[in-house]
Amino acid sequence: MKTLAAASAKPANIGALAAQFSRMREETAALVQPLEDEDCCVQSMPDASPVKWHLAHTTWFFETFILERFEADFQPFHPAFRVLFNSYYDGVGDQHPRAQRGLITRPSLREVWTYRRNIDQRMQQVFVAPLSDESAAEMATLVELGLHHEQQHQELLLTDIKHLFSLNPLKPPYKLLHTLPNADQLREGLAADALPDLEWQKFDGGVVEVGHDGEGFFFDNETPRHRQFVEPFSMASRLVSKGEYLAFVEEGGYQNPLLWLAAGWEWITQHKLAHPLYWQKSVSQFDSAWQEFTLNGLQPIALDEPVAHISFFEAEAYARWAGARLPTEAEWETAAVAAGSAVHDETDYFGQVWQWTTSSYAPYPGYTALEGAVGEYNGKFMVNQYVLRGSSCVTPSGHTRLSYRNFFPATARWQFSGMRLARS
Amino acid sequence: MKTLAAASAKPANIGALAAQFSRMREETAALVQPLEDEDCCVQSMPDASPVKWHLAHTTWFFETFILERFEADFQPFHPAFRVLFNSYYDGVGDQHPRAQRGLITRPSLREVWTYRRNIDQRMQQVFVAPLSDESAAEMATLVELGLHHEQQHQELLLTDIKHLFSLNPLKPPYKLLHTLPNADQLREGLAADALPDLEWQKFDGGVVEVGHDGEGFFFDNETPRHRQFVEPFSMASRLVSKGEYLAFVEEGGYQNPLLWLAAGWEWITQHKLAHPLYWQKSVSQFDSAWQEFTLNGLQPIALDEPVAHISFFEAEAYARWAGARLPTEAEWETAAVAAGSAVHDETDYFGQVWQWTTSSYAPYPGYTALEGAVGEYNGKFMVNQYVLRGSSCVTPSGHTRLSYRNFFPATARWQFSGMRLARS
């Protein structure tokens, strides 16, 4: 196994890190501002977590992996929190059952804020405490991991609250309650001015390199950078839109088993699914109209926006219906580089919807997990999941990488998951 | 069907009723005082409801059954509440799914308090509005029903919050947070000074009369008063204690199938039950000790108190082990009368634990439900449930009657349910 210190050899700029830490923690807090205490406590399904749990767990991460190691005379804020807010780190010890996170009304949200402030202050003290260069480098690497971890939970916090609100018959909006300072970061979807024609960009294939090259921050699952042999392929110039997906819905896509993987067909049949998550058809005596639940409440479907909240199964079936297929990870990464990685915020490879690939989530050749409990971060989930590439409209800025590998089961729909077509 | 008006023929004293209404609603509010907003939102299991839901549903009851009928120019407080806070009245319309009551973070608790205040004020206006005698009598009867309904939910609120807190690893106490004005009403259990010897009181049986005679308030399921033939029997002079039940636990009661009804044995086997709900054995290297979770937090088991939180199955098995049986409803009522109904607060027939009987919950001969949607109050639950008699330590004062029929499935344990033995 590799050590984190080895992964970040350059001398750590602790001062910059401390400032970044403060900013990141404030950004999380800002996301909670529009919410009631009660919104923060409830768990809408086992896959989702309460907002309060996100706030506490990300704090637990810093307490457990940085303070416990680098703080002199470390004392836990509350001994029970070690179990309560441990997500899945068996190396740290027991965990409160995931499906019961929503029963934890105590500590209250107020107490969790106290927890956060306490850990934040102690982190700042650790930042200014004298450390050997080696320890400083190691700590810097762990803090950086914690900050990216915090960003992941910023995105999950939004997708989880969207799911919770969608189950409320009052369909409450998330944003309209308050004006947020950074509200533009929290918008859902980027309204395309006008949907451009879909073009097919050709690639020659051959031996290509994929994965992270080791400069800057990365998760272990993005490494090692390695070669793959890729056949010639074409990639769609833009994402599949809601309007295009609606045609699939209305032309019977969910009624034709021949379009679906067998497990996908069984799943949509069992759950009576006939459209993406959050879509609904309002029917009156005069007409019917498709609507979608968004972070801004119930809205008419924005046909030119990229389709979101579809499962791998739905993406795969749509692609077959459209005479295409999903790309592999290597194809996606190759095409994304070509589309202009230097300016990746300006392409729709990023910042709109995560894009399902046909690649099962598996270790790259030569992959080794980090040493210690943080080694459980990624590796142990590499089975029965599919990789999504890119980033979404609720991914925090600065959390985007060409080599980033997001992953979810083939049935997951509550993330901003969409697709880009490929062809052989 | 009988009408409510017919059930309450005497001229209504609306002024007294208005005062009683205010007092009852304040008592409910006092129960919520020790709780955080988050405590009030979460549902710990489908059988239990969030505190906030109790607050809103009892309000909905007055809005739907009194204001909608007797208020001039009635407008609903919020149109969606008619569905959201309808428990099970099909005659009123659709209901929000019971198991999803905990997902309703909006309306917030604050908004539900506003709802309560609004309905309370409008109720007071209706109380002083001019009404025909007939309408006044009808309204009085419905208000009285609503007040007893509110008391039922006061008890459920406490049993539900106890269940929620029991699932929290921090085992938070309900009472110690705040000093309540009427804290003595909320105590859990009546510590017996010393456990008296159990004596057997003999009854001759014959044709007895049971059920409510129609004076004062009653639920429809307590009527009509009617005759039953009862064989000679003996009744225990006091309730079964926790210490006595502990002997059953420690002498292998939960390991011997011959003591149990077949369905009870299957149930304890499947759920690995080996003691009452809320009991736990703390084991250290030095010793082991039985504890119980109470509204005051985790405590050593109070051996002289009446056993509580047992199911019908457990009560029935204990009785067999003890060489006795559970009483029937008619036996219980006969013995309770003899024990001194006029002073029933001074006997342990009331105010300690509900007492399982062997009687299935069924209509009394000639039973008819009330007219209209309130007719769904009791009758439609008369299957696969068993009757409990008496009242518990968290039953509001004034909610106790000799003929009162409480009822729960044979597996229910989260109520303060215990037992009194009988013999043929």
Add this chain to the structure above:
Amino acid sequence: MKTLAAASAKPANIGALAAQFSRMREETAALVQPLEDEDCCVQSMPDASPVKWHLAHTTWFFETFILERFEADFQPFHPAFRVLFNSYYDGVGDQHPRAQRGLITRPSLREVWTYRRNIDQRMQQVFVAPLSDESAAEMATLVELGLHHEQQHQELLLTDIKHLFSLNPLKPPYKLLHTLPNADQLREGLAADALPDLEWQKFDGGVVEVGHDGEGFFFDNETPRHRQFVEPFSMASRLVSKGEYLAFVEEGGYQNPLLWLAAGWEWITQHKLAHPLYWQKSVSQFDSAWQEFTLNGLQPIALDEPVAHISFFEAEAYARWAGARLPTEAEWETAAVAAGSAVHDETDYFGQVWQWTTSSYAPYPGYTALEGAVGEYNGKFMVNQYVLRGSSCVTPSGHTRLSYRNFFPATARWQFSGMRLARS
């Protein structure tokens, strides 16, 4: 507890019993004649058992309760059978899991026939072996119990095979394959020549006696004979017909929650039930027609026959729709006596369909189970079940008694269960 010997004081006529034993065992064998080996092996649902299991379990009953006690040098036929074919007698030891009875392809049916022949021969030897009067009386009582037990399984064998065949898309008939010697005993339903008008027979009520008086054979649950107080009531002169029930179906009975017990409504909603078990509507482009699956295969519904295969919930809802109610056990027994118990085969109280009562299955006052493992025969099932009275078209002749108490959960439908209406 009472002993079986005490229950049968008269000197045992062992010779007659031996002949009765042979005849009864042959009647069971005759029922299996129309079946393939495979039909006898499969279990269609946990409530039902394979035919082969019925054959083996009834044999096990004689081996375990008679041979093991009265045969000199008893050796079990096969040691594993003690567990394999024990239904639910914890006093005898472990049991093969009920839901896995259908996995037992070995012993094969052929081997089970060998088992039956072996035990039958040994029983005949025991019948002629010298025994003290006391032992002979005890044995006679146990054999008699075993024969009535065998008759119960004859009925279950037919209802279970009907259920199995109903799930086969080929809808195979049971009878047409072979001509049975006693085929008229196995007919399903007694076609009423013409449906007589329904009349209401009035009863004065008062203190009545119910239960078995101890002459001849009875199950322990029918005793002791005891007094009950019954209010005046009326009883329908005949059973509810399929045609009458069809009107309930077609006039929206299954769509109106106000007709149903809450648990019944939840159950039919969850399972999407809209008619009795085995009914189906065949729809073509020209017309639609109701059919029912019978032991003679798929047939047009015989409208004048008594409705069968309805649950307690359906019977109870129908009664409410019809402005009536189900009778109690005591009412049913009182009316059946009046209808002429001496000639009970000529009334429709018997021999057509079991009739749901509103009485929960509970011990009669002073009930005690038999001593030893046979004491588990009845008592331990006295919870969450409802009593059916009478007998059905597939009840063996000689298995009918005025005091007979059949019992099933409120959702059971695969028995020939129907209803007779009552009114207060």
Add this chain to the structure above:
Amino acid sequence: MKTLAAASAKPANIGALAAQFSRMREETAALVQPLEDEDCCVQSMPDASPVKWHLAHTTWFFETFILERFEADFQPFHPAFRVLFNSYYDGVGDQHPRAQRGLITRPSLREVWTYRRNIDQRMQQVFVAPLSDESAAEMATLVELGLHHEQQHQELLLTDIKHLFSLNPLKPPYKLLHTLPNADQLREGLAADALPDLEWQKFDGGVVEVGHDGEGFFFDNETPRHRQFVEPFSMASRLVSKGEYLAFVEEGGYQNPLLWLAAGWEWITQHKLAHPLYWQKSVSQFDSAWQEFTLNGLQPIALDEPVAHISFFEAEAYARWAGARLPTEAEWETAAVAAGSAVHDETDYFGQVWQWTTSSYAPYPGYTALEGAVGEYNGKFMVNQYVLRGSSCVTPSGHTRLSYRNFFPATARWQFSGMRLARS
């Protein structure tokens, strides 16, 4: 999509095919010889099918895909069989629910044998009927597919009957009942004379070719042959043995979460798994011994044989414990070629146990399914499954190919699934 005809361009030798057809069908029949009719009817779990269903479904395959197309005046043997014995071909129409295959006691086994004989005779008539060259080639390709399909079901028949018998407390053996002509083909496991030392064979990697080259028969999922880039790796010289796996069991492998994928740990915890399927520890007062259920009944564990009946999760955890990993498909195929494909029956790459790879079952680049309903053969299962390579001790001879891709979910254990280790 490609057509089957295109896949098999050479002139069809129909005579040889007819002989091969007869032989293959007889081999299936021989496998059933040791079984009782009842053994053939029961379904032990939804993943498994009754023997009778295998017999009928393989017949249905020839009737539907060959006779229906090439027989003059085709008439179905029985119209209901089209649905009853359709496994999963949506292009053919509806299917009887998979989990209810065991309820089909009719048609009886005898009738299914009649069905087989009828279709076999009609197939022989079609073999000698005049056909155009193109039709003959197309038919030959479909027959060849049907024969390989039959072989797959020969293997499943044995693994399914093993599973059924394992659930019977009598633990019946499959083989000892009768002497089979080809009994040596049905042996379970190849007892290694002595377990050779495990050696690591090194491979340089680079761009390799994998997949079928199109000569002879193949399934569509093995194509197209294509290039992959492989890093240098080492492959174990032999399979992991039962003795080696037992060390993992006894040294706490199933108790250490850090060895397992998260989903695997959750699965073994939920199902309380602590050893391979069919293993059991018999404990007496004197000693304890590991046994395994085999097609020859319960036996002491043969420590030198390859471990079998382990899931992907178990294989993956064992590999981690052993400081190694599972190979990818490309690594396995590369190493198997090097081990001597020409003589593959003499290596343990084949004929012992299927070997889990770390490769998710996915389409090869450029994969297209066959045209028509047979196109559903493979492609629609390419999700959430993992590829196994090689063949097992119950794989029919002639069904082995270097490029063969078997696939099962990560939890499947009832196949003869084992593993070979790899290292980077």
